[in-house]
Amino acid sequence: MSQHENVGHDVETGLIDADAQVESFRQTRNNRRTELVEDYVELIADLLEDGGEARQVDIAQRLGVAQPTVAKMLKRLISEGYIQQRRYRGIFLTDPGRQLAELCRERHQIVESFLCSIGVSPETARIDAEGMEHHASPETLEAFKRFLASTTSSRIVAQARSVS
Amino acid sequence: MSQHENVGHDVETGLIDADAQVESFRQTRNNRRTELVEDYVELIADLLEDGGEARQVDIAQRLGVAQPTVAKMLKRLISEGYIQQRRYRGIFLTDPGRQLAELCRERHQIVESFLCSIGVSPETARIDAEGMEHHASPETLEAFKRFLASTTSSRIVAQARSVS
DNA sequence: GAAATAATATAGCCAATGCTATTTTTCAAT
DNA sequence: ATTGAAAAATAGCATTGGCTATATTATTTC
Numbered sequence: 001m002s003q004h005e006n007v008g009h010d011v012e013t014g015l016i017d018a019d020a021q022v023e024s025f026r027q028t029r030n031n032r033r034t035e036l037v038e039d040y041v042e043l044i045a046d047l048l049e050d051g052g053e054a055r056q057v058d059i060a061q062r063l064g065v066a067q068p069t070v071a072k073m074l075k076r077l078i079s080e081g082y083i084q085q086r087r088y089r090g091i092f093l094t095d096p097g098r099q100l101a102e103l104c105r106e107r108h109q110i111v112e113s114f115l116c117s118i119g120v121s122p123e124t125a126r127i128d129a130e131g132m133e134h135h136a137s138p139e140t141l142e143a144f145k146r147f148l149a150s151t152t153s154s155r156i157v158a159q160a161r162s163v164s
Numbered sequence: 165m166s167q168h169e170n171v172g173h174d175v176e177t178g179l180i181d182a183d184a185q186v187e188s189f190r191q192t193r194n195n196r197r198t199e200l201v202e203d204y205v206e207l208i209a210d211l212l213e214d215g216g217e218a219r220q221v222d223i224a225q226r227l228g229v230a231q232p233t234v235a236k237m238l239k240r241l242i243s244e245g246y247i248q249q250r251r252y253r254g255i256f257l258t259d260p261g262r263q264l265a266e267l268c269r270e271r272h273q274i275v276e277s278f279l280c281s282i283g284v285s286p287e288t289a290r291i292d293a294e295g296m297e298h299h300a301s302p303e304t305l306e307a308f309k310r311f312l313a314s315t316t317s318s319r320i321v322a323q324a325r326s327v328s
Numbered sequence: 329g330a331a332a333t334a335a336t337a338t339a340g341c342c343a344a345t346g347c348t349a350t351t352t353t354t355c356a357a358t
Numbered sequence: 359a360t361t362g363a364a365a366a367a368t369a370g371c372a373t374t375g376g377c378t379a380t381a382t383t384a385t386t387t388c
Contacts (some may be wrong), residue, residue, distance in 0.1 A: 022228040024294040031295055050272050056366060066175060069346055071367065088354050088365065111268040118311050124303045130188040131195055131299025139288045140279060220336065233376055252335060254385050
C-alpha cells in the first residue's frame with residue numbers, strides 16, 4: 001500500500017514535483033547559511049562608507065546583537081576571506097569582500113525599490129527586503145529590474161500623455 | 165570623533181535609519197525561527213491532502229533531511245500545538261495547525277503566482293517563493309494580490325514577457 | 329503466531345548562532 | 359607616565375537543526 005519507495009513514480013498521486021520540491025528546500029537551507037555572511041559584509045561596507053570605520057560595537061549595535069556574537073562571526077568572515085581585521089583598528093573589506101558587498105547592496109536596492117514600486121510602504125519595503133533579498137535568484141532580480149524599468153518608462157509616458 | 169554614543173543623533177552622517185535597521189534585522193531573525201515550523205505544517209497539510217497520510221519518512225524525504233531530524237521537529241510542533249501524533253499512525257493537524265497551514269499555503273501561492281506574473285520561470289518561481297514567502301508581510305502580500313488582480317484583467321503581463 | 333519488514337524513537341555527535349560575564353588591550357586625558 | 363574608559367577577546371553556556379547508528383515497536387506475511 002506504500003508507493004513511497006520511489007517518489008519519481010508518484011505521478012498518479014498528484015504530488016507531481018516532489019523531487020523538485022526537495023531541491024527547493026535544499027536551496028533555501030543553503031541560502032540561510034550564507035545570509036548572515038552577506039548581511040555582515042553589506043553592513044560593514046555601509047559603515048565604512050558612511051562613517052569611515054566599522055568597529056565591532058557599531059556592527060553589534062546595528063544588527064541588534066551582542067558584541068561577542070559579532071566577534072565570533074568576524075572570525076568566520078576572516079577565515080572565508082571577506083574581511084581583514086587589525087586589532088583595535090576596525091574591520092576592512094578584502095577585494096572579494098568588496099565584491100560581495102557590492103553585489104548584496106545592488107540586490108538589496110533592487111528588491112527594496114521593487115517593493116516600493118508596487119505600492120508597499122517604504123518602512124515595510126525595508127523590512128521585507130531585508131529578509132527577501134537573500135532568496136531572490138538572478139532570474140528574479142532580472143524580472144524586478146525589468147519591471148522597475150517598465151514602470152519608470154510608463155510613468156514617463158503617463159506624464160507625457162497627461163501633459164499633452 | 166565618535167558619534168556612536170547615540171545613534172538617533174546620527175542624522176548628519178547619512179545613517180538616517182539606524183534604529184529602523186536594527187528592527188529589520190530583529191524581524192528577519194524572528195522570521196527565520198518560524199520558517200521551519202511553517203514549512204513543516206504546510207508540507208504536512210499537502211501530504212495529508214494528496215496522499216491521505218503524513219508519516220515521518222514522507223516528510224523527511226520531501227524536505228531532504230533525515231528521519232530523526234523530522235522526529236525532533238515534530239516534537240516541537242506537538243509542543244506548540246500544531247499537530248497530533250498517533251504512534252505509527254502518522255501526523256494530524258490540530259485546528260491551529262490547519263489554520264496556519266491554510267495561511268502558509270495561501271501566502272506561498274500568492275508569492276509564486278506573483279513571481280510568475282512578472283516573468284519569472286515556474287521553476288525559479290517555485291524555488292524563490294520557498295525562501296521568500298516567510299518574509300512577505302501582510303502588506304507586501306496585499307500589494308502582490310493587487311498586482312495579480314490588475315494584471316489578469318490587463319496586458320501588463322504581455323509587456324513584461326515581451327521584454328524577456 | 330512467529331518472522332520479516334517498515335516506521336518510529338532514542339542516543340550521541342557536530343556546527344552555527346545567540347547570550348552573559350569577565351579579562352585583556354588600546355587609546356585618550358590629565 | 360599613569361589612569362580610566364572604551365573596544366575587543368575570551369570563557370562558558372543554551373538552543374536549534376542537522377547527522378549516523380542503533381534500538382524499539384507495529385504491521386504484514388507466511
